[in-house]
């Protein structure tokens with residue numbers, strides 16, 4: 472399969488090639504200690520809190536172990552009872568519940584896809600996702616986890632220390648999604664002819680627009696046997712307009728993660744339309760649709776950083 476992928480030079484308009492490559496190496500060395508890698512721990516902490524709720528939407532018994540193992544988040548809560556304002560805290564209340572709801576919805580999406588016969592799962596920007604360990608997947612299923620090497624190394628260490636065993640074959644693929652990840656994936660045994668479910672959960676808005684377009688094209692090309700893709704998009708034209716929203720402010724002030732600094736703020740491609748043009752059927756939902764369906768989760772509020780969030784579900788028929 473011949474590849475044209477956005478080089479770091481072409482995908483980062485404001486940085487020179489050597490500088491961009493050096494900053495990628497530096498980000499990778501950080502693992503989960505900082506930069507975008509730390510956002511994987513934010514989601515893990517949210518999943519830990521969700522797991523311990525009496526009305527939990529999703530269960531991840533590994534999540535709190537990641538939080539406890541990382542010096543960067545030694546003082547983060549893993550239960551809502553450890554947060555003085557409880558659910559009134561915009562970060563550990565509403566935002567964490569958002570991640571809990573997203574986990575549940577995408578768990579259901581993966582489980583529904585394997586019921587339909589899909590046997591490969593590819594987690595793009597897998598972070599500390601433990602679906603290979605906790606979902607009841609068929610034994611002949613393979614889960615590929617793509618993230619940067621430093622993040623996957625931290626994950627491996629924590630899971631090894633817990634003697635955790637995946638329920639199915641699990642293949643970590645350490646690679647930067649701004650580089651040629653297709654070669655990395657296909658060289659680990661991924662088979663485009665096997666019906667595949669792809670997840671890009673909390674990922675695309677960190678990537679430069681060219682890398683997102685490349686990713687969507689690649690998912691289409693690598694789905695020759697039929698497949699499904701779920702991804703999260705943000706529709707806001709100007710994300711900075713939400714800088715003072717409760718969620719972004721709390722995340723910045725309480726744990727020092729400035730999400731708007733990590734997001735790629737350039738114009739985004741319309742990936743749902745792109746997939747439709749390639750013959751996929753797509754549906755776009757708001758998170759609030761699922762809050763209503765499950766009877767719990769975030770609801771709209773004024774100056775809402777979640778207002779433009781959409782969860783897109785796409786299907787490509789098999790041959």
Ligand SMILES: C[S@@+](CC[C@H](N)C(=O)[O-])C[C@H]1O[C@@H](n2cnc3c(N)ncnc32)[C@H](O)[C@@H]1O
Pocket residue numbers: 507508510511514515595596597598599600617618619622646647648649671672673674677678
């Ligand atoms: C918010 S976390 C979400 C992790 C996981 N999908 C989840 O929902 O728990 C974003 C993840 O995307 C990964 N990521 C961001 N940019 C990336 C890139 N250029 N290449 C590979 N992974 C990347 C980060 O390392 C991080 O693990």
